[in-house]
Amino acid sequence: MSADSIRVTLPATRDNLSALEAGQPVLLSGIVYTARDATHASIAGALEAAGALPFELAGQALFYAGPTPPAAGRPIGSVGPTTAKRMDAWTPALLDAGITATIGKGARSEAVREACVRTGAVYFAAVGGSAALLATHVLTAETVAWPELGTEALVRMELIDFPAFVAIDAAGRDLYAMAPAEWKVAR
Amino acid sequence: MPRVEAIALAVEAAVAEAAVTLRPDVLSAMRAALGKESSERGRAVLGQLLENAQIASRDAVPLCQDTGTVWVWVELGAQECLPSDLHAAIDAAVARAYRENALRMSVVRDALFDRTNTGDNTPAFVDITLRPGSGATVHVMLKGGGSDNASLVAMLDPSAGEDGVVETVVRAVEAKASGACPPLVIGVGVGGTFDSVAKLAKKALLIPLDERTPEKRRRALEDRLLTAVNATGIGPAGLGGLTTALGVRVVSAPCHIAALPVAVNLGCSALRTVTVEVG
Ligand code: SF4
Numbered sequence: 001m002s003a004d005s006i007r008v009t010l011p012a013t014r015d016n017l018s019a020l021e022a023g024q025p026v027l028l029s030g031i032v033y034t035a036r037d038a039t040h041a042s043i044a045g046a047l048e049a050a051g052a053l054p055f056e057l058a059g060q061a062l063f064y065a066g067p068t069p070p071a072a073g074r075p076i077g078s079v080g081p082t083t084a085k086r087m088d089a090w091t092p093a094l095l096d097a098g099i100t101a102t103i104g105k106g107a108r109s110e111a112v113r114e115a116c117v118r119t120g121a122v123y124f125a126a127v128g129g130s131a132a133l134l135a136t137h138v139l140t141a142e143t144v145a146w147p148e149l150g151t152e153a154l155v156r157m158e159l160i161d162f163p164a165f166v167a168i169d170a171a172g173r174d175l176y177a178m179a180p181a182e183w184k185v186a187r
Numbered sequence: 188m189p190r191v192e193a194i195a196l197a198v199e200a201a202v203a204e205a206a207v208t209l210r211p212d213v214l215s216a217m218r219a220a221l222g223k224e225s226s227e228r229g230r231a232v233l234g235q236l237l238e239n240a241q242i243a244s245r246d247a248v249p250l251c252q253d254t255g256t257v258w259v260w261v262e263l264g265a266q267e268c269l270p271s272d273l274h275a276a277i278d279a280a281v282a283r284a285y286r287e288n289a290l291r292m293s294v295v296r297d298a299l300f301d302r303t304n305t306g307d308n309t310p311a312f313v314d315i316t317l318r319p320g321s322g323a324t325v326h327v328m329l330k331g332g333g334s335d336n337a338s339l340v341a342m343l344d345p346s347a348g349e350d351g352v353v354e355t356v357v358r359a360v361e362a363k364a365s366g367a368c369p370p371l372v373i374g375v376g377v378g379g380t381f382d383s384v385a386k387l388a389k390k391a392l393l394i395p396l397d398e399r400t401p402e403k404r405r406r407a408l409e410d411r412l413l414t415a416v417n418a419t420g421i422g423p424a425g426l427g428g429l430t431t432a433l434g435v436r437v438v439s440a441p442c443h444i445a446a447l448p449v450a451v452n453l454g455c456s457a458l459r460t461v462t463v464e465v466g
Contacts, residue, residue, distance in 0.1 A: 069289040072246035079252045083333045083366035106366030127424045128368035129456035131252040132243035150304045179427025180420030
């Protein structure tokens, strides 16, 4: 990752995230919670039933990922981002309820972009298919809930210098929308 | 040894190898792409993917956490006879390989009515076909969900021709490539029937990138498709750049006088296939 990467500590307050700009490379350190499709359905169910996010997730970051089992002496073998679009149906409500950052891969809906602006949240993109490398940036992994979901369980992970890019910033700039056009112009 | 066991052992070994090893032709194509990539972010992504391949093979950990569904295509020599249940033997081999290599279990019991994880990554998706001679050629692919989700089948009018095929492929890429982990390898199937065209596209992903067809028109279409896809600017990881795809392979077949079926199967940066001969 390039030398000018910005270090971001998670969980981050919306104030901490407000200066980030779409396209910037970042190194993420601190706590994230993994959540995929089935996890989102469970979180959304708990939110609806209780009126608040379960497991004190307010203020936290969600990492769209389903890791492989431990390997090579590390807490997990491989872990990388899954396609964020599949979580779009739930994301605006989760951002409204207090999630401040999400980590995944791929373009997202207009509703998610608007929710980032409305709530000051940021969407980070990690490089899909680089999960062996990304796993070397995971210090600990501990299942918090729904172990019966297997790889879709809610897992609390501690990251160190985990490489990513700012994909949607709190001002609503969307790297996936901007980048192809910028490349064509630069060419 | 009975042949069923030999095939099952080959499947087990192929799953273990594919999960942690980037295909050599894909690795070479990725290295070459790094030299040509004009986007700084694109170069950073390609560099990260190359480093990832090194770490995966060094530490024997999966290239990608999505270790996929397993597609097994057995081309069986017509002289062989199989005394026992090859499907059951392959499922058992896949279950062993996933458990013993700490791979991810990513299969649910039913798409709609029971999304409970089967717990051993079975069933495998198996095709058995006959070819002349003896022995068997066994192809194994671990197919990631992100890239399979970005694939499509389109039934074009024959008048759409090659232009229609190019438009269909570019449309598929522009719609969903950012979630399919570019740089892509794109398998294109043309012809057959609604159900069989998708299999042609999948088989196209087995063709090595450093192997070109001697057929001029097919080669020209593959080159035209690659140029069109790489003009989109989607780039590595969808974050902008030249290298949206490393290569395109086209497999075509006979079809109905009224038809021009087209299938696009996107292979991701972690394209994992192994082909072995079982004697
Ligand atoms: S699309 Fe491929 S590289 Fe991307 S997460 Fe899925 S399996 Fe991994």
